[in-house]
Amino acid sequence: MRVTSLRRRRTAAATTAGAVAVSLAVTLAPAALAVPSPDAVITEVYGGGGNSGATLTSDFIELATASAAVPLDGWSVQYLPASASPSSQWQVTPLGGSLQPGGRYLVAEASGAGGTTQLPSADATGTIAMSATAGTVALVNGTERLTCRTAADCAADPRVRDLVGYGSAVVREGTAAAATANGTSSARATLADTDNNAADFTTGEPTPVNSKGETPGGADPGTPARIHEIQGTKRLSPFDGKRVKDVTGVVTALRTFGSARGFWLTDPNPDDDPRTSEGLFVFTGSTTPAVKVGDAVSAAGTVKEFYPDNPASSNYQSLTELTSAQWTVTSGGNALPAPTVAGPDTVPGALVAQPGGSIEGLDLEPAKYSLDFWEAHESEIVQISDTRIVGRSTQYNELYVTTKPEENATARGGSAYLGYDRPNTGVLKIESLIPFAERPFPQANTGDVLTGLTSGPVEYDSFGGYTLFATALGEVKDNGLVRETTRKQRTGELAVATYNVENLSAVDEQSKFDALADGIVTHLAAPDVVTLEEIQDNNGAEAEGDGVVAADQTLKRFTDAIAAKGGPRYEWRQIDPVDVSDGGEPGGNIRVGFLFNPARVSFVDRPGGDATTPVGVEKERGKAKLTVSPGRVDPANAAWANSRKPLAGEFVFQGRKVFVVANHFASKGGDQPTHGRYQPPSRGSETQRLQQAEVLRGFVDQLLAADRNANVVVAGDLNDFPFSPSVRKLTAGGALTALIDTLPENERYSYVFEGNSQVLDHILASRAPRGVDYDVVHINAEFAVQASDHDPQVVRFRPGTGNAVQDGIFDLLDWLEQILAKKPGV
Numbered sequence: 137m138r139v140t141s142l143r144r145r146r147t148a149a150a151t152t153a154g155a156v157a158v159s160l161a162v163t164l165a166p167a168a169l170a171v172p173s174p175d176a177v178i179t180e181v182y183g184g185g186g187n188s189g190a191t192l193t194s195d196f197i198e199l200a201t202a203s204a205a206v207p208l209d210g211w212s213v214q215y216l217p218a219s220a221s222p223s224s225q226w227q228v229t230p231l232g233g234s235l236q237p238g239g240r241y242l243v244a245e246a247s248g249a250g251g252t253t254q255l256p257s258a259d260a261t262g263t264i265a266m267s268a269t270a271g272t273v274a275l276v277n278g279t280e281r282l283t284c285r286t287a288a289d290c291a292a293d294p295r296v297r298d299l300v301g302y303g304s305a306v307v308r309e310g311t312a313a314a315a316t317a318n319g320t321s322s323a324r325a326t327l328a329d330t331d332n333n334a335a336d337f338t339t340g341e342p343t344p345v346n347s348k349g350e351t352p353g354g355a356d357p358g359t360p361a362r363i364h365e366i367q368g369t370k371r372l373s374p375f376d377g378k379r380v381k382d383v384t385g386v387v388t389a390l391r392t393f394g395s396a397r398g399f400w401l402t403d404p405n406p407d408d409d410p411r412t413s414e415g416l417f418v419f420t421g422s423t424t425p426a427v428k429v430g431d432a433v434s435a436a437g438t439v440k441e442f443y444p445d446n447p448a449s450s451n452y453q454s455l456t457e458l459t460s461a462q463w464t465v466t467s468g469g470n471a472l473p474a475p476t477v478a479g480p481d482t483v484p485g486a487l488v489a490q491p492g493g494s495i496e497g498l499d500l501e502p503a504k505y506s507l508d509f510w511e512a513h514e515s516e517i518v519q520i521s522d523t524r525i526v527g528r529s530t531q532y533n534e535l536y537v538t539t540k541p542e543e544n545a546t547a548r549g550g551s552a553y554l555g556y557d558r559p560n561t562g563v564l565k566i567e568s569l570i571p572f573a574e575r576p577f578p579q580a581n582t583g584d585v586l587t588g589l590t591s592g593p594v595e596y597d598s599f600g601g602y603t604l605f606a607t608a609l610g611e612v613k614d615n616g617l618v619r620e621t622t623r624k625q626r627t628g629e630l631a632v633a634t635y636n637v638e639n640l641s642a643v644d645e646q647s648k649f650d651a652l653a654d655g656i657v658t659h660l661a662a663p664d665v666v667t668l669e670e671i672q673d674n675n676g677a678e679a680e681g682d683g684v685v686a687a688d689q690t691l692k693r694f695t696d697a698i699a700a701k702g703g704p705r706y707e708w709r710q711i712d713p714v715d716v717s718d719g720g721e722p723g724g725n726i727r728v729g730f731l732f733n734p735a736r737v738s739f740v741d742r743p744g745g746d747a748t749t750p751v752g753v754e755k756e757r758g759k760a761k762l763t764v765s766p767g768r769v770d771p772a773n774a775a776w777a778n779s780r781k782p783l784a785g786e787f788v789f790q791g792r793k794v795f796v797v798a799n800h801f802a803s804k805g806g807d808q809p810t811h812g813r814y815q816p817p818s819r820g821s822e823t824q825r826l827q828q829a830e831v832l833r834g835f836v837d838q839l840l841a842a843d844r845n846a847n848v849v850v851a852g853d854l855n856d857f858p859f860s861p862s863v864r865k866l867t868a869g870g871a872l873t874a875l876i877d878t879l880p881e882n883e884r885y886s887y888v889f890e891g892n893s894q895v896l897d898h899i900l901a902s903r904a905p906r907g908v909d910y911d912v913v914h915i916n917a918e919f920a921v922q923a924s925d926h927d928p929q930v931v932r933f934r935p936g937t938g939n940a941v942q943d944g945i946f947d948l949l950d951w952l953e954q955i956l957a958k959k960p961g962v
Contacts, residue, residue: 172329172330172331173275173297173298173329174203175201175202175203175204175206175297176199176200176201176206176208176235176275176297176298177199177200177201177275177297177298177324177327177329178197178198178199178213178273178275178298178299178300178324179198179199179200179240179323179324179327179462180196180197180198180321180322180323180324180342180343180344181196181197181198181266181271181273181300181302181316181321181322182195182196182197182266182316182320182321182322182342182344183195183245183265183266183267183268183269183271183316184268184316184317184318184319184320184321184342185245185246185247185248185251185255186246186247186248186249186250186251187248187250187251187268187318188250188318189250189317189318189319190248190250190251190268190318190319191251191252191253191319191342192251192253192254192255192342192344192352193247193248193250193251193252193253193254193255194244194245194246194247194248194251194254194255195244195245195246195247195264195265195266196242196243196244196245196255196258196342196344197213197229197242197243197245197273198240198241198242198243198323198344198345199213199235199240199241199242199243199275200235200238200239200240200241200324200327200462201235201236201237201239201327202237202238202327202328202464203237204237205234205235205236205237206234206235207234208231208232208233208234208235208241208260209231209232209233209234210277210278210279211230211231211275211276211277211278211279211297212228212229212230212231212276212278212279213228213229213231213243213260213262213273213274213275213276214226214227214228214229214273214274214276214281214282215227215245215264215266215271215272215273215274216271216272216274216282216285216305216307217267217271217272218267218269218270218271218272218301218303218304218305218306219304219306220272220285220286220306220307221285222285224285225281226274226281226282226283227262227264228262228279228281229243229245229260229261229262229263229264230260230262230279231243231259231260232260233259233260233347235347236347239347239349240345240346240347240349241259241260241346241347242255242256242257242258242259242260242344242345242346242347243258243259243260243261243262244258244260244261244262245261245262245263245264245265245266246262246263246264246265246266253352254352255344255346255352256344256345256346256348256350256351256352257346257348257350258346259346259347267303268316268317268318269303269304269315269316269317270302270303270304270305270312270315270316271301271302271303271305272299272300272301272302272305272306272307272308273299273300274290274296274298274299275296275297275298275299276295276296276297277295277297278295280295282295282296284296284307285306285307286306286307287301287306287307287308287309290307291309298329300313300322300333300336300337301313301333302314302315302316302322302333302337303315303316308333309331309332309333309336310330310331310332310333310334310335311332311333311334311335312333312334313333313334313336313337313338313339313423314334314337314338314339314421314422315339316339319341319342320339320340320341320342321339321340321341321342321343322337322338322339323337323338323339323340323342323343323460323462324336324337324462325337325338325420325423325425325426325461325462325463326425326426326427326462326463326464326465327462327464328426330426334422334423335423335424335426336423336426337423338420338421338422338423339421339422340419340421340459340460341438341459341460342460343379343437343438343460351379358378358379358380358381358382358436358437359375359378359379359380359381360380360381360382361375361380361381361382361383362383362384362403362407363383363384363385363401363402363403363413363414363415363416364403364406364407364409364412364413364414365412366380366383366416366439366456366458367412367413367414367415367416367456367514368412369409369411369412369499369500370496370497370498370499370500371453371454371495371496371498371500371511371813372441372454372456372496372497373439373441373456375439376439376440376441376456377438377439377440378438378439379436379437379438379439380436380437380438380439380458381435381436382434382436383401383416383434383435383436383437383458384401384403384432384433384434384435385401385402385403385404385414385416385432385433385435386401386402386403386404386430386431386432386433386470386471386472386473387399387400387401387427387428387429387430387431387432387433388400388401388402388415388429388472388473388516388517388593388607389429389517389569389592389593389605389607390424390425390427390428390429390569391569391605392424392569392571393424393571394422395421395422396419396421397419397420397421397422397423397424397425398417398418398419398420398421398425398457399417399418399420399425399427400415400416400417400418400515400517400593401415401416401417401418401433401435401515402414402415402416402472402473402515402516402517403473404470404471404473406473410502410503410512411499411500411501411502411508411512412512413511413512413513413514413515413516414473414516415513415514415515415516415517415593416456416457416458416515417455417456417457417458417515417593417595418435418437418457418458418461418463419440419442419457419458419459419461420461427463427465428468429472429607430468430469430470430471430472431465431467431468431470432465432466432467432468432470433463433464433465433466434463434464434466435458435461435462435463435464436461436462436463437458437459437460437461437462438458438459438460438461439456439457439458439459440456440457440458440459441454441455441456441457442454442455442456442457444597444598445598450813451808451809451812451813451814451817452596452598452809452812452813453496453507453511453596453811453812453813454496454596454813455514455515455595455596456514456515472517473516473517475516475517475518475519475591476513476516476517476518476519477518477519477520477521478518478519478520478539478564479520479521479539480539480540480541480542480562482509482539483506483509483510483539483540483561483562484502484503484504484505484506484508484509484561485506485561486504486505486506486561487505487506487507487559487561487810487815488505488506488507488508488815489501489505489508489815490815490816491815492815492816493814493815494813494814495507495813495814495815496813500512506561506562507601507602507811510594510596510601510602511596511602513594514594514595514596515593515594515595516593516594517591517592517593517607518591518592518593518594518604519589519590519591520537520539520564520586520589520590520591520604521588521589521590521610522585522586522587522588522610523537523538523539523541523585523586523590523610524537524538524541524549524583524584524585524586525537525549525580525581525582525583525584525585525586525612526538526549526550526551526560526563526582526888526891526892526893527550527563527565527582527888527890527891527892528580528581528582528888528917528918528919528920528922529577529578529579529580529920530920532599533567533568533572533577534565534566534567534599534600534603535565535566535578535580535586536563536564536565536566536600536890536891537563537564537566537586537590537891538551538560538562538563538564538891539562539564540560540561540562541562543560543561543562544558544560544881544882545882546882546883546885546893547880547882547883548582548583548617548914548918549582549583549584549615549617549918550582550583550885550888550891550892550893550918551563551891551892551893552881552882552884552885552892552893552894553857553885553892553893553894554859554881554884555859556816556859559810560891560892563601563890563891563892564602564603564604564891565597565599565600565601565602565603565604565890565891566586566590566603566604566606566609567603567604567605567606568605568606568609569592569605569606569607570606570607570609575609578609578611578612579612579920579921580612580920581614581615581617581918581919581920582617582888582893582917582918582919583615583617583918584612584613584614584615584617585612585613585615586609586610586611586612586613587610587611587612587613588610588611589608589610590604590606590608590609590610591604591606591607591608592604592605592606592607592608593605593607596811598809599890600811600890600891601809601810601811601890602811617918617919619659619914619915619919620659620913620914620915621658621659621661621913622659622660622661622911622913622930623661624661624662625661625663625664625932626932626950626953626954626957627949627950627953628790628934628946628949628950628953629907629909629932629933629934629950630664630665630736630737630789630794630932630933630934630935631661631663631664631665631930631931631932632663632664632665632666632667632794632796632849632851632899632930632931632933633656633660633663633665633666633667633851633928633929633930633931634666634667634668634669634798634851634852634853634897634898634899634928634929634930635652635655635656635660635666635667635668635669635924635926635928636668636669636670636800636852636853636897636924636925636926636928637652637668637669637670637671637694637923637924638670638923638924638925638926639670639672639676639677639720639721639724639726640652640670640671640672640690640694641671641672641673641674641675641676641677641687641690641724642674642675642676642687642689642690642693643674643675643676643678644676646693646697648923649693649694649696649697650697650700650701651923652694652697652923652924653694653697653698653700653701653703654701654923655913655915655916655923655924655928656698656701656703656731657698657701657702657703658701659913659915659928660913660928660930661930662703662704662733663733663930664732664733664736664737664789665730665731665732665733665737665787665796666706666730666731666732667728667729667730667796667798667799667851667852668728668729668730668731668798669726669728669780669798669799669800669852669853669926670720670726670800670853671687671690671691671710671726671727671728671729672687672690672720672721672724672725672726673685673686673687673690673712673724673725674686674687674688674689674690675723676721676723676724677721677722677723677724678723679723680716680722680723681715681716681723682715682723683715684715684725685712685713685714685715685725686712687710687712687725687727687729691708691710691729691731694731695707695708695731698731704733704735704736705734706731706732706733707731707732707734707739708729708730708731708732709729709730709732709739709741709766709783709785710727710728710729710730710766710783711727711745711746711747711766711767711768711783712725712727712747713725713727713747713780713781714747714748717747717778718778718779718780718781719778719779719780719802719803720780726780726800727780727783728780728781728782728783728798728799728800728852729783729798730766730783730785730796730798732787736789737787737788737789737794738787738788738789739765739785739786739787740761740762740765740785740786740787740788740793741765742762742763742764742765742767742786743764744763744764744767745764745765745766745767745768746768747768747771747781748768748771748772749764749767749768749771750767750768750769750770750771750772751763751764751765751766751767751768751769751784751835752764752767752838753835753838753839753841753842754842755842755843758843759793759842759843759846760793760795760838760839760840760842760843760846761786761793761842762784762785762786762795765784765785765786766783766784766785767783767784768781768782768783768784769781769782769783769784769797769831769832769835770831770834770835773831774827775824775827775828775830775831776828776831777824778802779800779801779802779824779828780799780800780801782797782798782799782832782835782852783797783798784796784797784798784835785797785798789935790935790946791937792847792935792936792937793846793847793935794847794848794849794935795839795846795847795848795849796849796851797832797835797836797848797849797850797851797852798851798852799832799850799851799852799853799854800852800853800855801824801825801828801829801852801853801854801855801856801862802821802824802825802828802855803821803855804819804821804855804856805821806820806821807819807820807821807822808820821855822856822860822861822862825854825855825856825860825861825862826861826862826865828862829854829861829862829863829865829866830865832850832866833865833866833868833871833872836848836850836866836871836872836902837871840871840902843938845903845904845936845937845938846902846904847902847904847905847935847936848872848901848902848904849899849900849901849902849905849931850866850872850898850899850900850901851898851899851900852897852898853896853897853926854896854897854898855896856896857894857895857896858874858876858877858884858895858898863898866900867900870903871902871903872900872901872902873900873901873902873903874898874900875898875899875900875901875908875910875931876895876898876899876910876912878908878910879910879912883912884912885912885917885927886912886917886926886927886929887917887925887926887927888917888918893917893918896926897912897926897927897928897929899929899930899931901931901933904935904936904938905931905933905934905935905936906933906934906935906936906943906946906947907932907933907934907947907950908931908932908933909931909932909933910929910930910931910932911929911930911931912927912928912929913927913928913929913930914927915927915928916928934946934947934950
């Protein structure tokens with residue numbers, strides 16, 4: 137499971153909230169019908185001055201004009217509370233002087249006890265204490281107090297030159313602008329007035345400017361800058377946190393939905409430094425910018441490095457943005473700068489420098505490192521064509537392609553992740569800027585092809601790294617990927633499978649049970665034993681800490697579904713955990729467990745196993761046995777804190793004893809990403825998994841010490857790669873073999889993450905099993921429609937007896953069965 141990125145969550149929430157706000161606004165009052173102002177407009181309102189958490193000490197109102205000078209003698213700005221009642225009165229601040237084209241006019245209002253920074257010298261001063269969250273401000277040709285109390289009445293008053301309602305304001309133009317807070321203002325994106333406050337204004341950092349061009353502290357209103365100067369030769373802009381102006385470029389793309397709206401600019405006159413991007417994203421929040429692709433724009437604003445979380449502690453890279461921006465469209469219909477074409481030879485094969493810390497202070501080397509290449513083209517238009525899809529389309533409307541089709545290609549069309557030093561540098565995430573009502577996001581499986589041309593600006597995203605946001609999206613060619621089906625085990629073979637069923641609980645839809653059951657019966661050919669991971673309690677994640685830990689209803693529904701699909705009537709064994717102690721989805725109480733087919737294999741029940749009692753190993757007549765069965769492996773050990781405890785079970789197959797241990801190690805949560813700002817990334821979660829591997833290996837060693845010929849199978853979601861320290865700890869000395877290592881490299885995967893086909897699930901076996909036949913059965917991870925995010929796997933083998941003669945007899949019988957199967961009628 138994964139959580140959406142912060143920006144994606146903001147987008148979804150804002151879209152929903154915006155729809156509710158529009159609905160309420162339409163219900164409460166008719167929209168204003170005034171003619172848009174031809175000259176003077178309100179450009180920014182801020183009511184949080186001097187409040188807790190504010191930087192500025194005073195409220196303010198800012199004005200501007202895009203045309204001729206406007207004399208302001210005899211004019212005023214006026215304020216009305218958001219919930220205007222019949223007794224509410226407008227508060228008035230008279231103005232004087234004039235408003236110059238391209239300039240600003242600053243009206244200082246009431247001050248508070250908080251804040252640290254004063255406004256620049258105001259052009260007019262009043263005493264209005266404006267609300268930090270909601271209210272109405274009017275620019276009035278006159279100083280007499282307004283009397284209107286509704287949007288329609290104010291729209292009909294010819295003295296009102298411009299008006300902005302923000303937050304829950306009843307009086308507004310069109311739909312009210314978004315609510316503000318102590319640290320945010322509502323600012324006009326452009327000087328064009330549409331008489332729709334929600335469209336014209338965006339919420340962001342307060343940026344007061346007076347008629348002299350001064351900003352808080354008396355600083356210059358902005359430094360003229362080209363885009364490549366803003367982007368610079370490193371990951372962080374040399375202008376971060378500073379005001380810039382006269383930023384010119386051609387609009388190449390727009391993001392018109394969600395709460396991260398804005399547009400991309402590209403300078404058509406680049407410098408000759410390959411390290412500096414010529415693209416820049418202009419962030420407008422939840423406001424759709426009033427620009428078109430092909431517009432030439434001159435912009436001003438504050439440069440900001442956007443991180444998806446806390447900049448001080450973020451593991452991710454940043455995006456250079458222009459915020460609190462104002463701009464002027466100087467012409468339209470301009471030709472777009474040529475895109476960067478990304479292909480097999482374009483992106484370097486090395487990932488990034490490995491300084492042992494942050495890479496943000498390093499000069500970019502786009503000819504040497506892939507992450508530097510993408511950063512050097514941040515916010516520029518990039519074009520790909522006829523690219524193989526290496527990561528399915530997801531519920532987040534994304535898919536992954538590779539610009540390097542030969543790089544670690546899997547047998548089924550993906551890109552295998554084969555080592556910390558062997559990253560897939562060709563992987564690129566694709567999202568879409570095309571409204572889904574016009575072009576639904578395509579459904580695609582791994583191995584399909586995104587045909588034709590796909591192009592759009594590239595940004596860094598905390599999920600998946602560098603992402604192409606398509607303004608032109610190719611068509612998906614279905615390459616006919618088929619869900620695999622493994623063979624049926626022979627009479628003398630024991631089949632042991634492992635399957636992470638992704639938070640299965642009794643409250644899930646029947647369709648999920650049916651799909652998982654089909655995987656067991658059809659695709660895994662009804663194994664004799666199945667270790668399950670992510671079985672939840674009977675009410676799933678509905679309530680955390682409610683005391684419900686039993687999973688009998690979950691397992692009954694699952695085994696019923698298997699039987700309904702024509703499979704065996706499986707029995708199960710598992711141990712309920714202590715409530716809220718094993719991690720996973722809050723309230724779900726996930727655990728591991730066993731299914732087994734009693735017609736083929738027997739489970740040895742020994743009482744006494746519970747959530748806190750450890751399983752032990754004893755020696756009886758030269759053979760190992762468990763003290764409790766099922767039993768948890770050292771459950772009190774600190775290695776298992778907030779994590780699933782392994783479950784050991786003793787089975788008997790055709791008189792031969794087999795020990796199976798089901799596992800679900802600690803997750804990778806908290807690890808630094810491979811594409812993040814710290815290189816090499818810290819994999820802090822490995823520490824706990826290595827501790828878990830040491831405890832589990834100790835238990836396996838006890839079994840083998842009691843009987844060196846014991847049949848031991850360790851299976852489950854180890855949440856780690858074959859080359860990881862934890863897996864190598866389990867296989868050290870050859871006591872266990874990681875069966876994934878027996879497959880060709882291009883078949884080693886059970887999970888697809890960010891376009892990388894990788895291994896999290898494992899089956900390991902001791903030396904005793906004979907005729908081992910192992911298969912990862914690809915039915916989920918590569919497909920857009922999946923029952924789980926993991927692929928199951930199965931091993932078939934003849935358990936050893938420790939007696940060479942008996943083992944030889946079993947081998948002979950199995951060989952004869954194979955011969956007969958190949959010669960029908962014999």
